[in-house]
Amino acid sequence: MWLNEDDPIHKRDLFFSKPFVNSPGTLGFAPDPHKMPVIANLGAFITHPISRKPRQPASNRACIPFPGGFLLHTGLPNPGITRTISRYKHAWAGASLPIIVHLLVEDPGSLAEMIRKLERLENVMAVELGLPPNCDPDALRSLMDAAIGELPIIPCVSPDQIPVLRETLLALNPTAVHLVEPRGVLPDEAGNLITGRLCGPGIFPTMLHASRELLDVSFPLIVNGGMNSKLQADTFLNAGVTALGLGSVLWQLKQAFLA
Numbered sequence: 738m739w740l741n742e743d744d745p746i747h748k749r750d751l752f753f754s755k756p757f758v759n760s761p762g763t764l765g766f767a768p769d770p771h772k773m774p775v776i777a778n779l780g781a782f783i784t785h786p787i788s789r790k791p792r793q794p795a796s797n798r799a800c801i802p803f804p805g806g807f808l809l810h811t812g813l814p815n816p817g818i819t820r821t822i823s824r825y826k827h828a829w830a831g832a833s834l835p836i837i838v839h840l841l842v843e844d845p846g847s848l849a850e851m852i853r854k855l856e857r858l859e860n861v862m863a864v865e866l867g868l869p870p871n872c873d874p875d876a877l878r879s880l881m882d883a884a885i886g887e888l889p890i891i892p893c894v895s896p897d898q899i900p901v902l903r904e905t906l907l908a909l910n911p912t913a914v915h916l917v918e919p920r921g922v923l924p925d926e927a928g929n930l931i932t933g934r935l936c937g938p939g940i941f942p943t944m945l946h947a948s949r950e951l952l953d954v955s956f957p958l959i960v961n962g963g964m965n966s967k968l969q970a971d972t973f974l975n976a977g978v979t980a981l982g983l984g985s986v987l988w989q990l991k992q993a994f995l996a
Contacts, residue, residue: 751863751889751912751957753780753980754834760917760961760984761786761839761865761893762813766821767828768836775987780980781835784825786867788841789851791817799931801923806937806963806985808923813841818851826858835862837891842866845883856887863889865915872898874905881909891959893917896947903950913957916948918984936985938965945972952977 758781764773768782776782795812815821818840829836838861840851848866855861866880877892884890889912894902896919906914921935940963948960961982964970973981 755780756974756980758783758980758982759987760982763984763987767825768832779834781837781862783837784839786813786839786841787815787818787821789818789847799925801925805939808921808933808935810931810933818854822854830859832860836860837863837865839865839867842868842880845879848880849883852884852886863891865891865893867893877902877905891915895919896943899947899950911956913959915959917961919943938963941969948978
């Protein structure tokens with residue numbers, strides 16, 4: 738096979754010792770085996786979403802239940818990439834499982850800056866790209882080009898983004914793709930409409946349907962499936978999904994453990 742040396746290589750190997758990861762935002766910035774016994778069952782730890790600059794919690798943050806799950810809106814608060822690395826790089830290096838750093842993508846320039854800060858940190862397995870809701874094929878290409886470096890890159894897409902980005906993902910052939918929860922809108926108690934991610938077993942049919950649209954591709958697929966049973970997990974794995982992202986079930990375990 739001949740390679741064109743002018744073409745960038747996006748593909749990197751990705752291996753999970755166990756077919757489960759945590760969904761971004763469920764377990765914080767670094768694994769703590771004393772407070773998170775569940776990490777013994779994970780193949781990798783995904784950090785809370787991290788932006789270039791610090792972000793404060795949303796003023797209208799909310800967790801709104803609906804039949805089958807809940808809508809979560811937080812604003813994704815975090816101390817920014819520089820402070821996050823300073824605080825957690827030693828915890829990442831000493832963790833018992835590999836770390837996948839989830840980055841909040843704003844533009845190619847700031848993404849490239851964040852990627853450079855993460856390269857050569859010990860035990861960082863890969864970087865996830867939290868794409869903006871309105872990401873189009875040209876924007877995805879620009880972001881993937883900006884992210885090229887020493888670390889494998891995993892773009893995150895939601896079910897509604899698949900029709901727009903599927904062909905571009907096929908052409909780019911990334912290390913893996915993470916299929917994340919769909920967005921939705923619900924009224925809060927005051928009647929204000931709140932936008933956020935939909936979590937819980939009610940999204941399982943949507944995520945299973947969306948995953949089937951990507952299972953004929955050559956890259957590994959990670960899916961946040963709204964699972965709450967072994968049957969649902971086995972359904973994804975038997976279909977060919979590489980790893981399953983646990984979200985609502987970890988929220989429940991975390992709350993029970995802290996109670």
